[in-house]
Each structure stands twice: as C-alpha cells, then as structure tokens.
Amino acid sequence: MLVGPLLLMLLGSRLAAQASANSLAPLLERPVLALQVTATPTATLPSEVVTPEAIGSSPAFSLTLAALGYNQTTLNSPVDITEYSFRLPDNWLIDKDSQLELDLSYTYNQAEPQNYPGQFGDLTIKLDDQTLEVFSIEAQQLDNYRLTIPLPASAFAPDRLQHLISLEFDAGSLCAVPHKATLIIHPTSTVWLNYTQLPLELDLSRYPRPFYQQTFTPDTLRIVLPAQPSASNLSQALAVTAKLGDLTGNGLVISPTTDLELSQLLTSTSTSLADHLIVVGQPQENQLITMLNRLVELPVILHSRQLPLTIEGPIEVTSGSPLNYTFSFTNTTGRAANLSLFSQLPPATRLTACTPKCVENKADQTIVWPDNRLAPDKSFRVSLTLQATAALTGVVEQTAMVVEQKLGPVNANTLTTPIVTDLPQTERQASMVGSEGYFFVYNNRAVAKDDGIVMEIPSPWNENRAVLIITGLSDEAVTKASQAMSSETGFPGMSGPVALVREILAPTENITTRVTQSELTLTDLGYSDRVIRGQAQQTINYDFNLPYNWQLTEAAAIDLYFNHSQLIDDQNSSLTVLLNRQPASSSLLDDQTADNGHIHIDLTKANVQPGSNRLSIQINLARTEQCIVDVDQGWLVILADSRISLTHTDITGLNFDLDYFPTPFSADPTLSNLLFVLPGAPEVTEWGQALRLAASLGSAVSGKMLSPMAALGEIPPASEMSRYHIIALGRSSRNPLLQEVNATLPQPFLPGSDEIEQRLDNVIFRLPPGLSLGYLQLIPSPWNPERAFLAVTGTTDEGMVQANATLAERPWVVKGNLVLIRDKNVSTLDTRELTQPVAAAVVTVMSEAAPVVTVTLTATPLPAATPTPSTSSTPTAGSVSTGSSTPGWLFPLVGVNGLLVIAIFAFVFWQARYKRV
Structure with missing residues (x-):
C-alpha cells in the first residue's frame, strides 16, 4: 500500500527538478517553425536546356518554357493572352530561321451537346509584337498537340535585349453559345534557335558584361x-x-x-x-x-627579358629645365646581334640633343638609335637631352626598349623622376633591369614598369x-x-x-558615394507603366534594395497605384501583392478601383529584408460579359508613379550586435577601413570564403571605388590594426590572429586547437568529439574600441564555410554576438546577457540537432516567469521562463499526476483480485 505514495513522492521530486533545470524542454521537444525568408534563387542551367556539344556556325539550341521558369498556363474563352520573355547571350546572332514548338491541350464543352461549331477559336502567335501565325482550332479536344511555328530570323529585333513571345487566344465567335473552353500551354513547349555565335564584344566600358549577362544560363x-x-x-x-x-x-x-x-x-x-x-x-x-x-x-604582349638595360637620369627636375639621360645595354644573347634602342618622348618635353646621332619619329613620339651591330658581350651607350616645358607636372617617365632585328623586343626599362618646385637635387639616379623576368609591349611601345594593365x-x-x-x-x-x-x-x-x-x-568618400534614395517611384527603379491583358493569372515583378544600415520607421510603406477596365467581373477579379513571396495585401477589382486603384502596404509589418527585395503583383481578370471579343477591353495598368517609401533611421555608431550586419563593416562606402585577416599560407577554401564575403559586402555599399585590405599570418602593428574593422577567417589553429584574441571571444577555443571549450556563463559543457560547428563571434576590436572584430571560424573547415555562407547569404538570421551553425541549424546568443538554461539548450541543439527543427535563441530573459507569446515565428529566450523560482503550475500538476497514478494502481489491484475470484 506504500507504493502509491512513494511513487507520488518520486514523481513530484523528479518533476520539480526537471522544471528548474529543463525549463526549455517543451520548446525542444516539438518542431518549431523558424522564420524563413526565401531569396530569389540564383539561376542554374536546367536539364531541359540542350547545350550544343560543339560551338560553330548556326548550331541548334533548344529551350523549354520550364527552363525559362514558366509553369503551365491556362487560357480561357472567349479571349485571353499570355506572354513569355527571354534574353539571349550578347554574342548570339539569330541569322537563320528558328522555330517554336507549342505543346497544347484544348477542351471545349457546351450546355447543349449538339450542333457543335466547325471552328473553336484562333491562337495568334507573336514574336516581339510581330504576328507569326494564326492557328485555327478545329477540334473539340486536343491532347498535347504539337504546333510548330517558324521563327524567321528577321522577327528577332536586333536592338532588343529581351525578346517576347505572345499567345493570344480568341474564341469570340462562340460567345453566343453557352460553353466553356480552355487552352492549356504546357511548359514542355520548346523554342528552337539557330544562331551564329559572334566573337564576344570585349569592351571594358561595358563591364561587368560579358561576365554578367542574366540570360537563361548561369553567370559563373x-x-x-x-x-x-x-x-x-x-x-x-x-x-x-x-x-x-x-x-x-x-x-x-x-x-x-x-x-x-x-x-x-x-x-x-x-x-x-x-x-x-x-x-x-x-x-x-x-x-x-x-x-x-x-x-x-x-x-598587351608579354616578353622575356634577354639582356641588361640601364637608364641614368636626374633624381629631381623642375618645370622648364633640361633633362639629361644616359642609356646603356650589353649584348648577352651569346651571338652577334642587330640591336635598336627606342626611347619614348615624355609628354610636355622636346628633343634638344642626342649622342650618337638619333632619329626622332614625331608621329609616334619616339627617339630611335637604329641598327647597332654588337658582338657578344659588347656594350652600347647613348645620351639624350630633353627640354621640359612649363606644362610639365607630376612626374617624368622615361621608358626605353631594346629591339633585336630577329628576336623582336628583348628588354625595356623605366626611370621615374618627380617634378619639384624648389631647387632640384643635383644627384643622379639609375634604374637597372637584368636579363631575367618579363616586360609588356602595347602597340609597339614598352609599357612603363609601374603601369597597371x-x-x-x-x-x-x-x-x-x-x-x-x-x-x-x-x-x-x-x-x-x-x-x-x-x-x-x-x-x-x-x-x-x-x-x-x-x-x-x-x-574621397563625400564625392564618390552614390546617393541612395529613400523615396522611390517605380520609374526611379527603371520601370514604366505595365499593362496586363487577358484572363490568365499573370505576375509582374519589381526589385528594390534596402540598405543594410537602414532601420525602417513606421512611415515606411509601399503605395501601389493602378487603373483597370470597368468591363471586368468585380466579384471574381483581384490583385494580390507579395513581398519576397509572402502575401502582403489583396484587393478586389471593382468600379471604385477602376480609375484610382490604390493599395497601401505597411513595410514594418511586411516581409521586407535587408538587401535585395522582390515585389510581386499577381493579377486575375475576369469578365462580366463573355462576348467581349477584344482582349484589350479587359486590362489593368500598374502605374510607374507607384511609390516605395523607405523612411528610416540610419544605424550609426558601433553596435556590437550581428542583428545589424553588415554594419559597422559597411559603414565606410568604400570599404577602405575593412581588413580581412587570414592564415599565413591561406588555402583556396579560406581565401575563397573571403572573396564570397567581400562580394556580399560590396552589394551593401555604394562607393565608386571599393578597397578592402587583406593581411596574412603575422599580426600587423597595433597602430595599423587600430585603423580597421577586422574580419578574421579560418580555423583557430591556422589563424594566428584568432589565437591572439582567443581569450576575449564569447566562445574561446582550446589553446592551439580547433576544439571549443564550451564555456557559456559559468558552466562548462562536454561536446561530442569531432563535432563540426561554424562560429560567428563579434567583439569590440582589441586594438580600438571604436572598431569591430568579427571571427568567421569553426571547429572544421566545413563549419567555417557554413558560418561564412550564413553571414553572406542569410545575414538576417544572425543576431547577438555569438552564432553557432551546424548544417542549416542556426543558434544565436548574446553571451553578455546569457542565462544557464539558454546555454544548456543551445549546446543540446547544436550537438543533437535534428534536421527538421531550427531553433534560434537569443538571451533576453523576461522579468517574470509567466510565458509571453512571441510575435515572431522564431522563438527567443525571452518567450521562455528562465527564473530559478518554482513555477506556479508545478504543484497542481504534481497533484493531478499523483491522483492519476493512485487511480491506476487501484484499478490494477482491483482487477487482480477479480481474476483470482
């Protein structure tokens, strides 16, 4: 009879212990829907794209609508329209007829199944607004009918970057008969292109083209x-x-x-x-x-140096003064040689004398000592006097090149002399280059040795x-x-x-920074009025950017203005707005919206994210009168004066929270105060991740010139380090800088190791050996409290890559000063406000993380023990009690469970006695 009370006591003590030590257990036992922001995916080459094996003249290239990103489209009678756009590579010339192969299905049903018409509608196919063919539908039903339409080369407008295929379905002749007809365009429809591949247009003024073209193949x-x-x-x-x-x-x-x-x-x-x-x-x-x-x-041709060449000249010079140079070289080719010396006349100078006699070529501004036959090991020496004009400023570059009659250019050298305003020094200087190494020649002239190419x-x-x-x-x-x-x-x-x-x-930051507007119209973004016609659901997209260091205020909003036809069905026509694929607002289209339609979206409540954002508008148009045969009578216009108001406050000063990344690293629009620090001999993976992060940071700033810096291995002087925000990449065991600051990191590593000492608050946890974790750790710079230090690291290379990918591709998920990443599981903490239950939960999640559960924790405890529902779909530690006092619901729960246990045992005891009887 003591079993029931004893069990009750044991159960009560265990529940009490679990309540205080595992207050996060309910959170960890059930899947939690984490907030996910889906970015527009990077284009990849779909399997439906058939790439020609050999590149030559006019190969066939096939491209399905699915490969272009289009799904199945349904056109409804009596009239409807759909459009497909695509871009071709810059160097493709459609010079022969191609073809479009449509995969169609058609279904016609009428109320009285008799007296069917002989013709069921027309499908008009257009390319770049030119009508190619009108297909007459003469069957009541078509199943995956293959319709081939020639695409004349002349139909491809050569001045258009983007081409447009339009399909207009017209069954207006049937509208007097009660019926329903649908025409389906399957995504397996294919465009076949015959083209000639032209040479790439190589023009630096078009950069980043041709490296970035945004066609149907990925730009890699x-x-x-x-x-x-x-x-x-x-x-x-x-x-x-x-x-x-x-x-x-x-x-x-x-x-x-x-x-x-x-x-x-x-x-x-x-x-x-x-x-x-x-x-x-x-x-x-x-x-x-x-x-x-x-x-x-x-x-710009690269040549090997084959003999030594020396230039002697003044160490300084003033405008208007003479410049005296001496050139000498030795024939070390091992055989007799016919050598000519070419000297380039510097700007704002003129020839006054040369010894021995030289030839001045005024057309290309060169001075030549031609055809000097030298035996092996013999030397040649000449002198040159120039007169500088008053217009000479900066520096004087004297570049000379030696050319052998059969071998061509064999060496070049440059002597640079600064222009001074005071009395110049009388000493002379010399520039000597030997017979090893390389030099460049462009348009038969040697490139100065300090010129970038x-x-x-x-x-x-x-x-x-x-x-x-x-x-x-x-x-x-x-x-x-x-x-x-x-x-x-x-x-x-x-x-x-x-x-x-x-x-x-x-x-100069104030001059080079582009102004980023906070009040934008669609016109400012490069869009004009967009006209939508037809009954099929259609979507149009607009892209805009939210700078990472902007914190939107309550006034931030999108005001979408539109007009539409009054001949549409106001009970079945609608407009839906999505922001980054999440619904933001919807509206029926009726008489009140026909002339001055307006949708207002509060951006502080919408799915807006730092960086690139996509505004999508889905339009459904239905008609009240089915016998409208003119497709243009059912239309909607999205007006280009629609506004995106990004009213905001700037995130200024230092904020040592990853919530605001890339601030403060992007505070300077030129990135000139940003230093990447890597191991002394970085592996491709390590410096590749630095490039990946640099590209992400570059997309967040607006400087005309970007100049982040890098340091490898040895730690620069403190005076140098104090100038920069610092990002240290790599494993702790490989990066000396991480070892130097290890003790100050929120999550230190064991000295000289990639193993972590899981010391959070005053608790040390034991983690499984070989665990691959990525870490992001943000602290004030040890060299300057007005600068930030970010460690992008991990217990393995894989962990480091995952940490960097999270930062570069999903910066909105990182928070606090410590982020732990395992696979796609991200946990964020602020160790400055850490409590033991949160620390224990994070360790549990990171070491035993299930792939279906993503738990994001921040350490902002509530002042009371009462759980408060979070408005965010990402749980925070603030939504869970972390106090040490016993919750009020514990004792009633223990009592109820105790009574239940007693009842169970009483029932078992009664049943046993009943069976014995």
Missing part, C-alpha cells in the same frame, strides 16, 4: 590567384570581387582557384571551361598569364567565355589595375579591351 566566374597568394594579391582580388558584388547585386556565382590548379585541370582534360576567368597577379607569380601569352596573342580576351578554352587579366610588372602596378576594376569610371581610358593605368587617386 573563377577568380585565379597565384598558388601561394600574397596579402597584396588577396587585397587586389577582394577589391575586384567587392565591386562585382556591387555591380551585379551579388548575382554572380564566383568560385576561387589557383593558377596551378587550373593549369592542371586544363592540361588533364579536353573539355571546355564553362566559366569566365579573372586572373590577378604579376606574370612571374601567376603562371596562367604566361600560359595565356603562349596560347593566344595578348593585346587590364585586358579582356576571349577564353582559349571556350569562345563563349571571356578572360579578364589584371596584371603589371610590380605589386604597385597590379594594385593600380585592380583599383581601376574596383571603380566606376566613364573616361575613354576604360574603353576597348585594354586599359593602362598610370595612377589611382585616393577615393
């Missing part, structure tokens, strides 16, 4: 760095990638590789390379540049792809070239396939 790009990239190499690539993120809205698929990896791939396979390439570095460090120079004729060429591995080479003869030169490609400029120097960059001026 590889950044190629040396096998052992330096900090300068990475800084150069970061600047270029950040600008690409800005110019494309982070729409390019960018992957990293090294010259060695790509060379091995290209020599081990005969398949074409599907990616565009951007190659960064000096020719002596990036082997792909020398490989390209062997495979194709570069517009940018050139676009067709890919030798795929003539439908391009290669952008960013190079130079020095680190300074490559930096100039990369800064040119991280800038916006409309000057003539950035036109055609080649740009030589002499100098880059420091960016």
